[in-house]
Amino acid sequence: xxxxxxxxxxxxxxxxxxxxxxxxxxxxxxxxxxxxxxxxxxxxxxxxxxxxxxxxxxxxxxxxxxxxxxxxxxxxxxxxxxxxxxxxxxxxxxxxxxxxxxxxxxxxxxxxxxxxxxxxxxxxxxxxxxxxxxxxxxxxxxxxxxxxxxxxxxxxxxxxxxxxxxxxxxxxxxxxxxxxxxxxxxxxxxxxxxxxxxxxxxxxxxxxxxxxxxxxxxxxxxxxxxxxxxxxxxxxxxxxxxxxxxxxxxxxxxxxxxxxxxxxxxxxxxxxxxxxxxxxxxxxxxxxxxxx
Ligand SMILES: [Zn+2]
Numbered sequence: 001x002x003x004x005x006x007x008x009x010x011x012x013x014x015x016x017x018x019x020x021x022x023x024x025x026x027x028x029x030x031x032x033x034x035x036x037x038x039x040x041x042x043x044x045x046x047x048x049x050x051x052x053x054x055x056x057x058x059x060x061x062x063x064x065x066x067x068x069x070x071x072x073x074x075x076x077x078x079x080x081x082x083x084x085x086x087x088x089x090x091x092x093x094x095x096x097x098x099x100x101x102x103x104x105x106x107x108x109x110x111x112x113x114x115x116x117x118x119x120x121x122x123x124x125x126x127x128x129x130x131x132x133x134x135x136x137x138x139x140x141x142x143x144x145x146x147x148x149x150x151x152x153x154x155x156x157x158x159x160x161x162x163x164x165x166x167x168x169x170x171x172x173x174x175x176x177x178x179x180x181x182x183x184x185x186x187x188x189x190x191x192x193x194x195x196x197x198x199x200x201x202x203x204x205x206x207x208x209x210x211x212x213x214x215x216x217x218x219x220x221x222x223x224x225x226x227x228x229x230x231x232x233x234x235x236x237x238x239x240x241x242x243x244x245x246x247x248x249x250x251x252x253x254x255x256x257x258x259x260x261x262x263x264x265x266x267x268x269x270x271x272x273x274x275x276x277x278x279x280x281x282x283x284x285x286x287x288x289x290x291x292x
Contacts, residue, residue, distance in 0.1 A: 002057060002292060003057070003059065003062065003068065003069055003290055003291065003292050004055070004132070004290065004291055005054065005055070005057075005061070005062060005065075005132070005288055005289075006128050006129075006130050006131050006132040006288060006290070007053050007054050007055075007127075007128055007286055007287070007288035008021055008053070008100055008126055008127070008128050008131075008286070008287045008288065009021065009022050009023075009024045009053065009126075009127070009274065009284070009285070009286055009287075010022065010096075010097050010100070010284075010286075010287055011277060011279055011283055011284050011285075012283045013283070014283065015282070015283075018097065018098070019093075019095060019096065019097040019285070020097050020099065021097050021099050021100050021125075021126045022126075022277070023052055023053075023125065023126055023127045024052070024053060024270075024273050024274060024277070025050040025051060025052055025053075025127065025273070026050070026051060026054070026265065026269040026270055026273050027049060027050065027051070027269060028042060028044055028045035028049050028050060029044075029051060029265065030043075030044040030045065030051075031044065031045060031049065033049065034047040034048065034049045035047070051127075052123065052124075052126070052127025052128065053126070053127030053128050054265075054266060054270045054286075055128075056264070056265055056266065058262075058263055058264060058265075058266065059079070060083065060259075060262035060263050061262075061263040061264075061266045062290065063082055063083040063085060064083045064084075064085055064086060064147065064259060064263060065085070065087075065137070065139060065286075065288065066085060066087065066088070066089045066135050066137045066288075067085035067087075067088050067089070068089075068135050068290055070082040070085065071083075077180040077181035078156055078180070078181075079155065079156060080153060080154050080155040080156045080157075080254075081153050082153065083153055083259065083262070084151070086139055086143055086144070086147050087137065087139065087143070088137075089135040089136060090136075090137045090138060091136050091137065092104075092131070092136045092137075092138065092287060092289075093138045093285070093287060096287065099126075100126075100287065103118075103122050103126075103129075103131075104131060106118055107119065107122075107129075107130055107131075130291075131287075131288075131289040132288070132289030132291040133289065133290075133291050134289065134290055134291070135289060135290045136287075137287075137288060137289075138285050138286060138287040138288070139286055140281060140282055140284065140285045141271075141274050141275070141279075141281035141282075141284035141285065141286075142281035142282050144274070144281075144286070145271070145275075145281055147259070148259070149258065149259045149260035149263075149267055150258050150259070150260065151258065152256050152257065152258050152259070153256070153257060153259065153262065154254055154255070154256055155254070155255055155256075155257055155262070156252070156253070156254045157175065157178030157179060157180060157252075157253060158178060158179050158180070158181060158182050158189070158250040158251070158252055158253075159175040159177070159178045159250065159251045159252075159253050160177075160211050160248070160249070160250055160251075161190075161195055161198065161202070161204075161211075161249040161250065161251060162202075162204035162211040163175060163176075163177050163211070164192075164195050164251045164253075165195070165199050165202070165204070168196070168199065173255060174255045174257070175253060175255075178253070182248060182250050184248065186245065186246055186247050186248050187248045187250060188230070188232055188236065188247050188248070188249045188250070189249075189250050189251075189252055190226075190229075190230055190249060190251060191229060191230075191251070191252075192251055192253070193225065193229060194225045194226060194229050194230055195249075195251045197219075197221050197222045197224075197225035197226075198218075198222050198225070198226075198249070200219065200222075201216055201217050201218050201219055201222045202215065202216045203215040203216075213240065213241075213246075213247075216237075216240060216241035217241070218237055218238075218241060222237070223237065274286075
């Protein structure tokens with residue numbers, strides 16, 4: 001199951017004034033110019049090119065904000081060394097704004113259609129419509145700014161052979177696409193040495209999610225690397241190239257990122273949007289929760 005963040009922004013005029021929710025927007029992460037693939041307005045931002053709040057499913061952000069999914073991805077598999085969180089979940093703040101307190105009460109009471117309408121209205125007003133159901137917490141902008149975003153961590157993931165080849169040929173050291181783990185009768189894990197021996201012999205079509213082998217002409221080096229450096233039968237390669245077996249070949253990798261690189265838009269776009277509110281960092285906070 002995936003995990004999502006549900007995040008609100010609150011500000012106040014001073015320490016003695018009440019908190020109020022505020023809608024903060026960043027550039028839409030799904031489109032470039034407000035239009036969708038079908039020529040209609042982008043489904044996500046409705047053509048405005050802006051999205052409300054922060055909604056990215058980035059587990060590294062969740063780990064830093066609240067120790068959620070820290071170094072663990074789907075089915076608890078190892079995705080790296082993880083992060084030092086800014087804080088364990090603190091629960092919702094005792095002085096939560098009255099508008100968000102109301103939103104919470106309403107979303108628990110309302111049923112089905114009324115609930116959906118309420119959710120959509122809150123999303124339009126505040127960039128978010130629900131608090132999620134676990135690990136509720138809050139952090140001030142001061143705490144977000146005080147985090148050492150230049151600190152590094154090791155990520156681990158399985159990179160498909162086709163993507164690994166693209167990455168190597170582009171001279172890149174880190175994958176853009178990877179998964180936490182892969183299992184199944186057709187999955188084969190090979191080292192980078194073996195992947196490099198297979199590289200000149202194969203051609204793939206499709207994108208990273210639907211990679212398909214279109215051609216394979218094994219060299220002696222490729223066959224020998226497979227035979228000597230994996231525990232899989234050589235027949236695997238032969239059957240794969242004949243289309244008799246659809247293998248999913250993965251290369252386990254480990255790479256280093258800064259915290260800033262790991263969380264992407266949270267650091268490059270969302271924190272700057274909070275700063276741009278122009279208030280004291282003690283008078284801006286995020287209040288959030290997660291689901292699943
Ligand atoms: Zn958009």
